Amino acid sequence: MTPIAEVEGRRIALSNLDKVLYPATGTTKGELLHYCATSAGALLAHLAGRPVxxxxxxxxPAGQRxxxxxxxPGAPSWVRTAAVPRSAGQLAKQVLVEDLATLMWAANLVVEFHTPQWQVDNPARADRIVFDLDPGEPATVVECCAAALWLRERLAADGLSAYAKTSGSKGLHLLVPLEPTPSPEVSAYAKSLAVEAEAELPRLVVHRMTRxxxxxxxFVDHSQNSAAKTTAAPYTVRARTEPTVSAPVSWEEVAGCTAPEDLVFRVGDIAGRLERYGDLLGPLINLNRAGRLP
Incomplete structure (x- = not known):
């Protein structure tokens, strides 16, 4: 019999709670849902207002994705959606995950959460810049940290503040709070910095996707600033061998990273980090911290 949970007055069927999703760690679906429930404050803060x-x-992660x-299909009628622009000027519905009930319904589907760099009430006007730093073997997140530190200083020279999180995979994401700006302008600026990074650090950085x-x-991937692209949301669990999380990290942790395992965080690590540091990406949702493109 499928258990029924009541969350904020909504009845949600939670299925297969004992199912092992991550054989490498024995992590079950129930443990994944528990993580989402206990991290809901941070997760929802970064999903709010964005089509998911x-x-x-x-x-x-070893199965179909x-x-x-x-x-x-089968989304409850109480799950909020919004009409968002797609290609050729068309609109399409996307889910908004802005309350605990919707979060738990979505988590029961076993998902990674991905969002664009803009909010639903201001489409295609980015309120943040993102750089996805992706290491090509044998490079690791250690090399990503070196590139991130350079980008942080370069952004600061333009009056912009950068914040970091792990990708939850091999790399690192840099996020920059921004006053809403047309996505094409943000994309052009991000590309210019990626090109500059390669020119300054030719042995470390490449800005082109060519394998x-x-x-x-x-690889300093600037393409996710396109209005049509999305990035793994802060605190989302990833579909990797282990239940790793796209976790915010401090600049002290970035500067001190000497081995890939230094910046690997799993679902069991996040509650302690939130208690110790709070939300290290809080400035992304604090409009007072938003900068302007030069």
Whole structure:
């Protein structure tokens, strides 16, 4: 019998709670849902106001995975949606995850949460810049940290503040709070910094996606600033071998990273980090911290 949970007055069927999703750690679906419930404050703060896309992996990371921007079939009538622009000027519905009930309903589907750099009431006007630092083997997150420190200083020279989180995979994400700005302008600025980083650090950084250029270097992916692109949300669990989280990190942790495992955080680590540091990405949702493009 499928358990029914009542969350904020909503009845949600929570299925297969004992199902092992991550065999490497024995992590069950119930433990994944527990993580989402106990981290809801931080998760919801970064999902609020943004149309959410889902990377679903119902049988764990080794099973089938599929990405969807459309509301999943069978979504309850109380799950809020919003009309957002798609290609050719068309509108389409996407889910808004802004309360605990919706979060737990979505988590029961076993998903990664992905969001664009803009909010639903201001489409295609980015309120943050994102750089996805992706290491090409044998480079690791250690090299990503070196690139991140350079980008942080370069952004500061333009009056912009950068904040970091792990990707939850191999790399690092840099996020910069911004006064709402047309996405094409943000994309152009981000690309210019990626090109500049490669010119300044040619042995470390590459700004082009060409696979042949990437071994041993950090690809500074600026493309996710496009209005049509999305990035893994802060605190989302990733569909990786272990239940790793896209976790905010301090600049002290970035500067002190000497081995890849230094910046690997799993679902069991986040409650302690939130208690110790609070939300290290809090400035992203504090409009007083937003900067302007030069």
């Amino acid at each position: 896309s889902f990377l679903r992996f119902p049988d764990g 599929f990405f969807t921007k459309n509301p999943p 042949a250029l990437r071994p041993g270097k950090v």
